[in-house]
Amino acid sequence: GAVVSQHPSRVICKSGTSVKIECRSLDFQATTMFWYRQFPKQSLMLMATSNEGSKATYEQGVEKDKFLINHASLTLSTLTVTSAHPEDSSFYICSARGHRERGSNQPQHFGDGTRLSIL
């Protein structure tokens, strides 16, 4: 099946640091990638939708200047958490849809997630 690779799996860093998370589709071209955040004992919340070659679309309440998304190629999207603070500590998960998957009736393929801890 389709594989989505996410890196790094875990990050621990000091407050004020910027952290970049990569999401790669390994065996298909991902025209759309999604970034989610999950706090402990809560469900996944969509942060933004990233389309290759265009600006990301952010969900209400998500600061686009704090969570920078770049989708420069059909196989790579990055999320940069700028000047991270302890309240940004969370589990960040990406997912991807292929360009052959027309319509909404195709499942998204999820990466393994990145656990971000800001001290």
Add this chain to the structure above:
Amino acid sequence: QKEVEQNSGPLSVPEGAIASLNCTYSDRGSQSFFWYRQYSGKSPELIMFIYSNGDKEDGRFTAQLNKASQYVSLLIRDSQPSDSATYLCAVSSNDYKLSFGAGTTVTVRA
């Protein structure tokens, strides 16, 4: 804002029994429905997807969809300890975005 509601559980079932999970959604325009399994500390793993009213079976899993009632369910037959996890219901419409429920925690007792 699409709302997806699930009983948080925990749902405890003995090994070999049937686990029944329910999900309701608010957006009548929802077209696609997914069940994901999430182990603690891991990302979601797709279990089933269903688009049309009725039942869909895949191994020990059966998804049931009733669009008129805005209700989707998941049955796990012959439950195994390895089925112990949080099960997330997700729905999407033509914007491809997934809206997730809070998840139901299932514990299968050996």
